[in-house]
Amino acid sequence: MFKKILITSGPTLEPIDPVRYISNRSSGRTGYYLAMEARMRNLGPVTFITGPTVHLPTQVEVVQVETAQEMRTAVGGHFRSSDVIIMAAAVSDYRSMKYYPDKMKKSSERITLELVKTPDILLEIGRHKRKNQILVGFAAETEDIFANAQRKLLAKNLDLLVLNEISDANPAFGNEENQVYLVRPDGVRRLDKMNKAHIAAVIWDDIVSLAGHS
Numbered sequence: 001m002f003k004k005i006l007i008t009s010g011p012t013l014e015p016i017d018p019v020r021y022i023s024n025r026s027s028g029r030t031g032y033y034l035a036m037e038a039r040m041r042n043l044g045p046v047t048f049i050t051g052p053t054v055h056l057p058t059q060v061e062v063v064q065v066e067t068a069q070e071m072r073t074a075v076g077g078h079f080r081s082s083d084v085i086i087m088a089a090a091v092s093d094y095r096s097m098k099y100y101p102d103k104m105k106k107s108s109e110r111i112t113l114e115l116v117k118t119p120d121i122l123l124e125i126g127r128h129k130r131k132n133q134i135l136v137g138f139a140a141e142t143e144d145i146f147a148n149a150q151r152k153l154l155a156k157n158l159d160l161l162v163l164n165e166i167s168d169a170n171p172a173f174g175n176e177e178n179q180v181y182l183v184r185p186d187g188v189r190r191l192d193k194m195n196k197a198h199i200a201a202v203i204w205d206d207i208v209s210l211a212g213h214s
């Protein structure tokens, strides 16, 4: 059905010194289920680019990276030849400006760490997306969730945005279940709370229907 499917997954990890890093909460489960579902349905060859996680799909090409910069390089090598790109990775938005090659000692009561932005991989891809490519992004929001989602859909030139509302009732991270919204330029659909394997199946139903319309 598809020539090539590119999926990013897991967190990225931005080192501060040899023993410390900045990261995001992400188990990598949703990305894993998306890859396994694509394989099960025989939708096309999958390249899976992931930050550190225990959830590695089998019988697909797996590329393991650590930092946002490494993920960007790996994605750059596969983006043009892919017709479906799903960016499920929780890329760290910031990294320490400086890497301290020796472990920082706790000699002072307060320290300040200067952070700089990492490249927004999804934004870059959205800018270069071709008409025959389907681009899917993820968002985690805590306030004004629909306005923010619409803004991201447009800004990042997405065909589909999987929106997580992060709240006490729906912690999302680390859980087997989640409640998400599928946001498309033509409307928003609320999915009931369900397990992440099931969510992956519904996301693929949507992508397949988008491909039929393109």
Ligand code: CTP
Binding pocket: 008, 068, 087, 088, 089, 090, 091, 092, 093, 118, 119, 120, 121, 122, 123, 136, 137, 138, 139, 140, 141, 152
């Ligand atoms: N993403 C990315 N590169 C980054 C940050 C995020 O590719 N440096 C991608 C993620 O893979 C995901 C989406 O962008 O698909 C998540 O965006 P999110 O972090 O929710 O929003 P941002 O656009 O970064 O805005 P903000 O953090 O201000 O909400």
